[in-house]
Amino acid sequence: MAQSFKFNPLQIPDELTPLRMEVRSFLLDASSDWSGWDLGHSWTCFNREFSREVGKRGWIGMTWPEQYGGHDRSALERFVVIEEMLAAGAPVGAHWIGDRQSGPLLLRIGTEEQRQRILPMIVRGDAAFCVGLSEPGSGSDLASIRSHADKVDGGWRLNGRKIWTTYAHLSDFMMGLFRSDRSKERHAGLSQFLIDIHSSGIEVRPIADLTGEAHFNEVLFEDVFVPDNMLLGSEGNGWQQVTSELTFERSQPDRFMSCFPLLPLSIDALQNNEDRLACRQIGQSLSELVVLREMSLSILGQLEQGQTPSQEAALVKELGNSYEQRTPNMVRELFDTPAVMTRGDRFSELQAYLTQTVPSFSLRGGTREILRGIIAKGLGL
């Protein structure tokens, strides 16, 4: 039986070293006042000022065409930039979704008008996006969503509720999935809309998460008008669009590097320590990380060749989430420090934040169980 996945290697050429060093030195300067708590957030740390700085340097929308403000650079160049950002725990949350998902989606299926209007804003770090998929009654079973869009003169009228919408309260736009044809069921009759989050009729209610922060929200829609030109892609094609978007999302280094900043801090704390088990832990963690990075690069290569490596992306997310989830416990095993968070101590704040946050890694972006289901199906089960 032929294997249902393949991972041909892709290597980053040495020519990209100057770019890497440029990003690294920018981050070295920028990072001096990041707290451990900030580092733990990294790609979920919303900091528009930082995003604008990144935008100024040409590191958002890197691969997009120049006509939309992009920089016509290669996917590998972008990979270098994003992995450097993640390694440093940089607060990239304000542009992450736009750069990773919304922009590429607009390039694939957006109208010319949408691209010209929105993409340059993302590139500058001026447009932040949230993703409106989940609803109170629809989590893993996304096709059961009930929020709906009714056709009206010149546009659509949206009603319903979205939930768990990360940074809806800070974003400019929502990419929202709504049922545009209520006579159809499940995967049919869904459409995606680009919604100005400040439209009248939208109420954003922050929800505190278990760390005490309100980073996600409930978003209520009451007769919200969205003009025709803000329909994303084609009417009724929302399901296909969203699932292809998820393939992009699932294989990138943010799916296995969320806890990376714990590693250098651990190594620092292990200097002059001869403990064999500690060495093993570090070695094992590093080996897993290197292999995940190879897998992620391979998927990048496949996407570049126009393939749709959904099975491979699900495998990387499954392995990557489990890997990053284990890291705070590894740190606990290494140092066994009391569960006291010392404010101002980077390592202590980071460990405290990540210990509480890792459970979300195998929920967001598709739960572990859903991913395993996708993999099993791909295997022919």
Add this chain to the structure above:
Amino acid sequence: MSTELNIGELFAEQMDRVLSDSVSRELLISVENGQSADTLWNTLEELGFLLALVDEENGGSGLGWEDVEPTLRCCGRHGAPVPLPETLLANWVLAASGLALPTGLVTVSPALYQLDGNDKLHGGDSGVTWAPLCENIVAIAKRDANRYVCLLSQEQCQVEPQETLTREPTGALDLVGVTPSAIAEAPRTIGGLGLLPYLASLRSVQIGGALEELLSLCVEYANTREQFGRPIGKFQAIQHAIAELASQTAAAQVAGQYACRQIDADNAERGGMIAKIRAGQAAGRGAEIAHQVFGAIGFTDEHSLHYLTRRLWQWRCDAGSEFWWSERLGQKTIAAGADGLWPSIAGPTELRKTHALR
């Protein structure tokens, strides 16, 4: 690059045909009983597989390690009961150090030996796979700061038979003043661990192959074995277990590819180290899952599952276990300090060395 890859895949396809035709339960049993698989071996020799890594001037195919990776993986998938991976490595290092290639079966001892002032070899190795069947053994020895590639005639070595999990003929070596039949200075690329990282890389690739076969056996079995009126593959618990097996398989395969690429880039120790840790982990977890999926039938001698799982348990220990390598990698990583960590993953490290051995 792409044409090279094609050659590699063509080789692997041919290997797959040969092994599909010849690796049977009977053959595996006869090898476990101490016979060598001569017919298979002769076929592999005739088809030029033994010299795949040897350069063309010396009659080989001049392939790189990345090119032969699919072929090695194929050997792992079939549990090929021949020292092909070992022979590829032996011939590669012999040719690279300018030594004549022996005929017949040859294996490698990954231990590092001492060469004394009279060119006599000292040292030991607790388990050299295939040593009892091979006419020749290749090993690396040190003298002062220099390293040497040594070809040993098996007859001159004390080969103490050992029982292993694979039951493939294996022997311990205890050499006290043995004279090698040929000695040459080792290629510069052979580092302080001698052939160990290379063998670790081979085993990692073989693990990826064996896991691939386990995965396809599990899928097939889950779709056919029925309980409670339906195929067990309809139960989510089984689906998820097999999905995890798939993810371990993928990781082990990528690890093996990585190791081979690192050898080509003259960075064998790092490649072997990282790969063997990851593949070793995957081997254990993968075997565990497969046995759970197969139930009691998979636990019988009659079922062929154990020809794969016993190999996985053996290979994860051979040439340094995941524990041994991770301790070493951890030591090096901690010694390089926090600032060295990310560059060790993403670069730049020191300038890439040239391909010393192609």
